[in-house]
Amino acid sequence: MNIIVCLKQVPDTNEVRINQETGTLIRDGVPSIINPDDKNALEAALAIKDEKGGKVTVISMGPPQAKEALKEALAMGADEVVLVSDRAFGGSDTWATATVLAAAIEKVGEYDIILCGRQAIDGDTAQVGPEIAEFLNVPQITYAKEIKASEDKVTVTRFTETGDYVIESKLPVLLTAIKELNVPRYPSVKGIFQAYAPDAPEIPVWSINDLVIDPTQIGLKGSPTNVYKSFVPTKSKTAEIIDGLNGKEKAAILVNKLADLKLI
Numbered sequence: 252m253n254i255i256v257c258l259k260q261v262p263d264t265n266e267v268r269i270n271q272e273t274g275t276l277i278r279d280g281v282p283s284i285i286n287p288d289d290k291n292a293l294e295a296a297l298a299i300k301d302e303k304g305g306k307v308t309v310i311s312m313g314p315p316q317a318k319e320a321l322k323e324a325l326a327m328g329a330d331e332v333v334l335v336s337d338r339a340f341g342g343s344d345t346w347a348t349a350t351v352l353a354a355a356i357e358k359v360g361e362y363d364i365i366l367c368g369r370q371a372i373d374g375d376t377a378q379v380g381p382e383i384a385e386f387l388n389v390p391q392i393t394y395a396k397e398i399k400a401s402e403d404k405v406t407v408t409r410f411t412e413t414g415d416y417v418i419e420s421k422l423p424v425l426l427t428a429i430k431e432l433n434v435p436r437y438p439s440v441k442g443i444f445q446a447y448a449p450d451a452p453e454i455p456v457w458s459i460n461d462l463v464i465d466p467t468q469i470g471l472k473g474s475p476t477n478v479y480k481s482f483v484p485t486k487s488k489t490a491e492i493i494d495g496l497n498g499k500e501k502a503a504i505l506v507n508k509l510a511d512l513k514l515i
């Protein structure tokens with residue numbers, strides 16, 4: 252079973268600070284982590300490999316520092332990792348990001364399952380996984396909370412707010428993982444030694460020249476969406492104490508106020 256995991260390095264949101272003047276994320280000195288849902292995706296891939304055998308390849312698109320996330324993936328048990336990085340990819344929106352990742356997946360070649368996280372905690376769109384599936388023309392099942400893989404198909408329990416669906420798909424298929432799927436394993440001691448050893452093999456970096464890609468579909472120019480404005484909403488705390496003779500009267504006043512505000 253050949254499994255590809257798309258993994259994004261993101262700022263640790265517990266530490267995120269916003270520049271109030273520019274509205275941009277202050278990245279300096281902010282620790283980076285593997286996007287949490289992507290760890291669930293990687294765990295699912297490793298669990299399928301443990302059971303069925305095969306190979307887990309992890310792909311990340313990002314700046315050179317994303318190698319750290321890929322080293323952690325190796326320490327957890329990934330067989331191969333690739334960083335996809337080029338200045339030409341800078342400013343990519345989700346469409347352009349998925350275009351690049353789909354091209355990288357094509358370059359890896361054979362795959363049975365592609366696993367993404369449901370959503371990245373910084374961009375937060377949950378678009379990249381489904382877009383990759385569309386570009387590669389493979390079926391997709393999002394919000395996977397349980398995955399059973401066999402030689403030629405997967406059976407996935409898909410979480411929705413109105414109930415769970417059990418969906419079967421032929422391979423190849425793209426799945427997006429949610430946190431309920433599993434508990435990601437810790438890197439093993441052996442894995443840590445191998446991934447972080449001074450003589451560990453260099454993490455391969457693919458640039459635009461390594462991919463079959465239409466340059467008009469990537470980077471800022473190839474991005475159909477633009478961030479018009481970015482700002483932190485101001486928090487306001489206003490409270491009104493409702494006065495009345497008794498609970499019934501207070502409730503009536505409250506109902507009138509809510510009706511005036513068109514909230515009920």
Ligand SMILES: Cc1cc2nc3c(=O)[nH]c(=O)nc-3n(C[C@H](O)[C@H](O)[C@H](O)COP(=O)(O)OP(=O)(O)OC[C@H]3O[C@@H](n4cnc5c(N)ncnc54)[C@H](O)[C@@H]3O)c2cc1C
Pocket residue numbers: 257258259260286288289292310311312313341342343344345346348349352366367368369370371372373374375376377378379380474476477478
């Ligand atoms: C107009 C515009 C300009 C932008 N410019 C920049 C910029 O200059 N620099 C910048 O860093 N960001 C930029 N972004 C943000 C960037 O587009 C998103 O970070 C990226 O497309 C992923 O979207 P997301 O975070 O919403 O991921 P989601 O769609 O929420 O992620 C879902 C899953 O897709 C996979 N995935 C997502 N991104 C990656 C990745 N990079 N590598 C591997 N797997 C991934 C993961 O499995 C993830 O769990 C820009 C966005 C827009 C709209």
